[in-house]
Amino acid sequence: MRSAIRTGALRGLPPSTTAPLHSGMKTARSCTPRRVSVPPASAFHSKSPDYSEAPAAAAKLPEAEPTPPPTPRDRITLADIKERRAKAGRLIAPTAASCNADMFKAPQTTGKPKAKRWDHLLTKESTLRAPCKLKQAAKNLNNPGLISLGGGLPCPEYFPISSLTLHIPNPPHFSETATLAGGTDATIGKYDASAAPTPTPTPNPNPETTTAAAPEYDLSIALNYGQATGSAQMTRFATEHVELLGAPPYADWGVCLTIGSTGALEQALRMLCDGPGRGDTLLTEEFSFSTALETAAPLRVGVVGVEMDGEGLVPEAMERVLDGWDVEARGGRAKPRVLYTVPSGQNPTGATQSVQRRGAIYEVARRHDVFILEDEPYYYLQMQEPGTEPPASVEAFLEGLIPTYLSMDVDGRVMRMDSFSKVVVPGSRMGWITASEQIVERFIRHAEVANQGPNGFSQVILHKLLDERWGHEGYFRWLMNLRMEYTKRRDAMSAACDEFLPKEVVSWQPPQAGMFQWLKVNYELHPSASTKSIMDIEEEIFNSCISKGVLVARGSWFRAEQDIPPSGLYLRATYAAATPENMREAIRRLGEAIRESYQL
Numbered sequence: 001m002r003s004a005i006r007t008g009a010l011r012g013l014p015p016s017t018t019a020p021l022h023s024g025m026k027t028a029r030s031c032t033p034r035r036v037s038v039p040p041a042s043a044f045h046s047k048s049p050d051y052s053e054a055p056a057a058a059a060k061l062p063e064a065e066p067t068p069p070p071t072p073r074d075r076i077t078l079a080d081i082k083e084r085r086a087k088a089g090r091l092i093a094p095t096a097a098s099c100n101a102d103m104f105k106a107p108q109t110t111g112k113p114k115a116k117r118w119d120h121l122l123t124k125e126s127t128l129r130a131p132c133k134l135k136q137a138a139k140n141l142n143n144p145g146l147i148s149l150g151g152g153l154p155c156p157e158y159f160p161i162s163s164l165t166l167h168i169p170n171p172p173h174f175s176e177t178a179t180l181a182g183g184t185d186a187t188i189g190k191y192d193a194s195a196a197p198t199p200t201p202t203p204n205p206n207p208e209t210t211t212a213a214a215p216e217y218d219l220s221i222a223l224n225y226g227q228a229t230g231s232a233q234m235t236r237f238a239t240e241h242v243e244l245l246g247a248p249p250y251a252d253w254g255v256c257l258t259i260g261s262t263g264a265l266e267q268a269l270r271m272l273c274d275g276p277g278r279g280d281t282l283l284t285e286e287f288s289f290s291t292a293l294e295t296a297a298p299l300r301v302g303v304v305g306v307e308m309d310g311e312g313l314v315p316e317a318m319e320r321v322l323d324g325w326d327v328e329a330r331g332g333r334a335k336p337r338v339l340y341t342v343p344s345g346q347n348p349t350g351a352t353q354s355v356q357r358r359g360a361i362y363e364v365a366r367r368h369d370v371f372i373l374e375d376e377p378y379y380y381l382q383m384q385e386p387g388t389e390p391p392a393s394v395e396a397f398l399e400g401l402i403p404t405y406l407s408m409d410v411d412g413r414v415m416r417m418d419s420f421s422k423v424v425v426p427g428s429r430m431g432w433i434t435a436s437e438q439i440v441e442r443f444i445r446h447a448e449v450a451n452q453g454p455n456g457f458s459q460v461i462l463h464k465l466l467d468e469r470w471g472h473e474g475y476f477r478w479l480m481n482l483r484m485e486y487t488k489r490r491d492a493m494s495a496a497c498d499e500f501l502p503k504e505v506v507s508w509q510p511p512q513a514g515m516f517q518w519l520k521v522n523y524e525l526h527p528s529a530s531t532k533s534i535m536d537i538e539e540e541i542f543n544s545c546i547s548k549g550v551l552v553a554r555g556s557w558f559r560a561e562q563d564i565p566p567s568g569l570y571l572r573a574t575y576a577a578a579t580p581e582n583m584r585e586a587i588r589r590l591g592e593a594i595r596e597s598y599q600l
């Protein structure tokens, strides 16, 4: 790893919601899908959106021409979203409703070029995936008057949960104590969405963040089978979120909810990389998320690690790998066509790519026609710079974030993976991907037979919390709060490192984002460097740490290429889990283990 590392530095259901659905619920709830009058899939709202022609208009557009990356001002604002929702009216999306991002996108995306096609990249496995017949059939479920004897959807009458109540924070009072003392109860009923549009059952203390006059989602919809894209309710949320952050500069982008980025990556690799057949190779950082490497291995996809520096993956090094690719010398492996990168708070190194770095990597990818998998679970954990004031508003927060690959993707060569794991709860097993329509469509075909999209509990709970109660603004305020919390944690770990680690042999750079402190231990200075391998010394320190009562991750676990000798000795410590006090003690123990090993 090239070093910019500083030593010792601290530094909607029955939309025509009829009265019997209120008063005569029992009789109305037959085991056939509710009798509803549902507009065609392109117009899910109670009012007609003026952008429902988006897909058709996009289809007529030419191939992508390079356009400059969007400036922050090109982003859709919170006010735009509110206005658009008000115009569209209540979202009416019953059981197994099919949807796509075009139903919710801003009308101006139709004026942009289309993404490039990726037919040459798709694997045989992916091209062989046909639409799931039962999911296709389920799209008819909500046709007025239809009695279904088709799909095996259970009747909600037999769902043994009538309601769920969440106790949630009121933005901006997010602490556990504030929530316990003054949070709000938010209840999700079984048939909320079929109720007449009256005010929500519990008063919302943040009326300005409320996006719906009445619940648009409920347990009867969420807990039944749905489409593999996920619910329309959360698809709308994800689509708008992408636009608030900076949508791709091409027209035909879409989103698909996922079961989290782990599963999304597995689906993506099987869609884009064919190890046994084409001898495909994946490019990634020289130290990479170990689970990602473990995903590629059984698919027999080769992995090549690209040199990193303090800003992560080095574009010149990526170019060198691609320019000099020799299929024979690489054992018959094809030149890499896919890059997997974690641009912010990279796991394990904590490195964050600047906007210039992202741009340079994107240009190398264009020159060599490489597709980019942008894995960003830590994106919102971009820290507060020392001595700077926290952003005064949500807009200021958004403008201060490093632009995403997606927002600069003039070609449609990026699939971004977002996840709720690190910023809401990992147990939700939920996130979403954003990519070109073609990529999203192939992704959905896989999801239909693999997992059928994220689970209904997660979707309805996250919808209640993020969409209905907090709204986008409240969610961003939560993320702003999280940034401050992680900044404090990062600083506590940096202070502990400064206090307890032997600077003569350990160097580090406090990360700008994420959850990880990467520590470089100078192997050459070890008294047994001439007789013991890096792996032996790493193991010795790791075991000593365990016996002293501290668990750190060994750097070698994250080496992209396990079959070449390690370039150095590294350890990864996370400041996500322990209290500041415990963190200090843990680093003290780590320092002791290193000192003992180095006989300092």
Ligand SMILES: Cc1ncc(COP(=O)(O)O)c(C=O)c1O
Pocket: 259, 260, 261, 262, 263, 289, 342, 347, 375, 377, 418, 419, 420, 421, 426, 430, 431
């Ligand atoms: C880089 C990276 N990607 C993905 C994940 C897992 O994300 P999810 O919980 O959404 O599967 C992690 C978790 O540690 C990670 O570090």
